[in-house]
Amino acid sequence: RREGGKAYVRCGSRASSENTVRVGVLGASGYTGSEVLRLLANHPQFGVALLTADRKAGQPIASVFPHLATQKLPDLIAVKDADFSYVDAVFCCLPHGTTQEIIRGLPNHLKIVDLSADFRLRDISEYEEWYGQPHRAPELQKEAIYGLTEILREEIRNARLVANPGCYPTSIQIPLVPLIKAKLIDIKNIIIDAKSGVSGAGRSVKENLLYTEVAEGINSYGVTRHRHVPETEQGLSDAAHSKVTISFTPHLMPMIRGMQSTIYVEMAPGVSTEDLYQQLKRSYENEEFAVLLGNGVVPRTHSVRGTNYCLINVFPDRIPGRAIIISVIDNLVKGASGQALQNLNLMMGFPENLGLHYQSLFP
Ligand SMILES: NC(=O)C1=CN([C@@H]2O[C@H](COP(=O)(O)OP(=O)(O)OC[C@H]3O[C@@H](n4cnc5c(N)ncnc54)[C@H](OP(=O)(O)O)[C@@H]3O)[C@@H](O)[C@H]2O)C=CC1
Ligand SMILES: CC(=O)N[C@@H](CCC(=O)OP(=O)(O)O)C(=O)O
Structure with a gap:
């Protein structure tokens, strides 16, 4: 035409x-x-x-x-x-x-x-x-x-x-914003261990992205300083109406696409993992692309390949008062x-x- x-x-x-x-x-x-x-x-x-x-x-x-x-x-x-x-x-x-x-x-x-x-x-x-x-x-x-x-x-x-x-900030903010808005977690005690497929780095040739250096290994990078920290803190601080700080370490994984953020949080006094779960359920029950799995199901990058979904679940930590949140997306899609x-x-x-x-x- x-x-x-x-x-x-x-x-x-x-x-x-x-x-x-x-x-x-x-x-x-x-x-x-x-x-x-x-x-x-x-x-x-x-x-x-x-x-x-x-x-x-x-x-x-x-x-x-x-x-x-x-x-x-x-x-x-x-x-x-x-x-x-x-x-x-x-x-x-x-x-x-x-x-x-x-x-x-x-x-x-x-x-x-x-x-x-x-x-x-x-x-x-x-x-x-x-x-x-x-x-x-x-x-x-x-x-x-x-x-x-x-x-x-x-x-x-x-x-x-x-x-x-950014891809990491998306995978982190979707689960955390509702919890922070509801004041269910300590905003000074958030630890994020995140992993990305190699397509997250784009297509231009870089030595550290050669097959020989990515396959069969895990590479941490941006340790203590990654540019997605200020972006993520900006969104979380908006939710808190107060400055939020995070510990964040990304890793390059030997996979083409996919991203997982495993997020360790300290709950506010008197709050349980079930409270976190119910808050996320209420926040996202009418959302098509932010999906809370429930039933102890562990989100997997395999479940979101090529899709626009963010799959989330919440788990109790062995340490009382703490919880573990897992969030997965396809870095190239959601x-x-x-x-x-x-x-x-x-x-x-x-x-x-x-x-x-x-x-x-x-x-
Ligand atoms: N990859 C991912 O998972 C994510 C990427 N992003 C962001 O999206 C953007 C694109 O990323 P991605 O697709 O991975 O990057 P790529 O490196 O794969 O692609 C970059 C594109 O930009 C073009 N380009 C490069 N330099 C110039 C220039 N000076 N003028 C005009 N065009 C130019 C390239 O053209 P040519 O090939 O001809 O050189 C190519 O089409 C980046 O800002 C990235 O940070 C955001 C979220 C996730
Ligand atoms: C594996 C990898 O290198 N990932 C990129 C993040 C890609 C992304 O989300 O985005 P922006 O570049 O648009 O911020 C990185 O860590 O810089």
Whole structure:
């Protein structure tokens, strides 16, 4: 189909409609960009209008990602060559730093979901401290809404620019925000042991991501200092109306996708594990993608592969007064592209679950 002289391609196989939302994917040759395209293949309202890349600009997407050869998609072009006048919304799947420069140059009519960290931290000086670079679009930071859908749904609906959360902060905040709001846990005594699949680090070549260094081993990284700490503390502190501090250690696991956060908490005096469970049950009983397992079932990354679910459960610790919470997501879906699509659905006035009806690929 052509409009304004440009080809755009509707995803999926359903009949086209004049109301199709024309979506651009900036950074389509990366992991989160290609994951957006996988999800859009089943979206009834969004059509892909534009794909960009940097080094791979000029190539057909199928030569970068053969699994996308089954979809009719535009070729990858450089951002500078893109005509945004025929695009309604963009997923910005670009590296931190680069993103600010590119987003500040985009026209105002676009709805933007930014998957990078560039607009997640409200405090610009905190961004500059943790990301080690000046912020080049502080004026846009003021209008950005943090895209943790289950917590900030109403704000997201009216947003033009959504800062999609990081994968670790998503897996941590979904279980902890309701518990903190209800004052059920000690906000100075939260310990998080988190693990990620290697796709969490993106597709660009890095020595520590070679198969030889990732397979058959576990690598802790960012020990005592990881940039997801301020992001997570910002969200948890909002819930507490007071400064929350966390101990957080991420690990790189020899798996492609998936993320688990095992969270150790001290309960407030008189609070039981059952109270934590009941609070999460009340908070998420009407949520499609935040699911409390119950019955002592242990959440597994295998259960969320390719899905937008966050599976959670709560367990009593052997130490009285303490509890263990386990939360799993797919880092590329609820931790990135799936939550981004959930947010754009809301921003465009659609049900938030459109195009997100996936069960896990198991085994
Ligand atoms: N991977 C994950 O699980 C998650 C990632 N994120 C965030 O999402 C964003 C994208 O991540 P991911 O997809 O993993 O990254 P990748 O490294 O896989 O992809 C990056 C994309 O950006 C393009 N790009 C790189 N530099 C430039 C530039 N200077 N100008 C224009 N385009 C450029 C690349 O093009 P080319 O290939 O042609 O070089 C590629 O398409 C990052 O900010 C990341 O932190 C957020 C949550 C989870
Ligand atoms: C395994 C791995 O390296 N993971 C990345 C986190 C990916 C993510 O959520 O996000 P943002 O980069 O968008 O913040 C890391 O620890 O930096």
